[in-house]
Amino acid sequence: MVSTKGKHRVGLLVPSSDTVMENDLWRRLPPGITLHVARMYLGETTVAGEEKMLREELEPAARRLASVKPELVIFGCTSAAALHGLSGDTNIATRIERITKSPALTVTRAAIDAIKKSQPKRLFLFTPYVAELTDRLVTTFQAAGLPVEWGEGLGLDDDLAIAAVPHETIRTTVVQAARKLNPLPDAIFISCTTFRALEAQAAIESELKIPVQTSNKAVLQSILQHFKIEQ
Secondary structure: OOOOOOEEEEEEEEEEOOOOOHHHHHHHHOOOOOEEEEOOOOOOOOOHHHHHHHOOOOOHHHHHHHHOOOOOOEEEEEEHHOOHHHHHHHHHHHHHHHHHHHOOOEHHHHHHHHOOOOOOEEEEEOOOOHHHHHHHHHHHHHHHOOEEEEEOOOOOOOOHHOOOOOOOHHHHHHHHHHHHHOOOOOEEOOOOOOOHHHHHHHHHHHHHOOEEEEEHHHHHHHHHHOOOOOO
């Protein structure tokens, strides 16, 4: 376990139906960082559902979170941040910062920054989402300069169904999907904060011998970088 001096408060905004991200972070954050969560109601994991969440839930949830005076706020929904491209992603962070008076980071931005470090030439993007959400994420990543050659999703439109996919199933599905691609990708990003991809990440990397990034891993790395904690 990484140790750090002092206490740091991190705010986390998540869809109300996300059952994975909070647990992933709590298990891996060092003792000196505390996590404070506000939930945004999400009826279904679709474009319409996420747009409604952004329109009606983001700012009230950020206002509640502001009361703990977080030092950093994470917007914990990869697909919602990517709905309207890079400008939409920036707009979400700006709205959060205006209300909380704290720096804000979206999962999408954390993922883009993390993926760029491995300098991929052929990126495979795998999601649990319906096709329209997967396509929007691909478009946003490509606009950020990432070489996304393939995008594939499971077609799930319910967060609880996404969270119910076992990590071993994620491992086998992603490995099989990657091996069918020609040529083989040289990096993989597995999206969604309520997908148990972080539990499968190391095994996928070991089998395919290429870098594998996930939404929650990227956020964890960004938090540690923000507080200058050695990883």
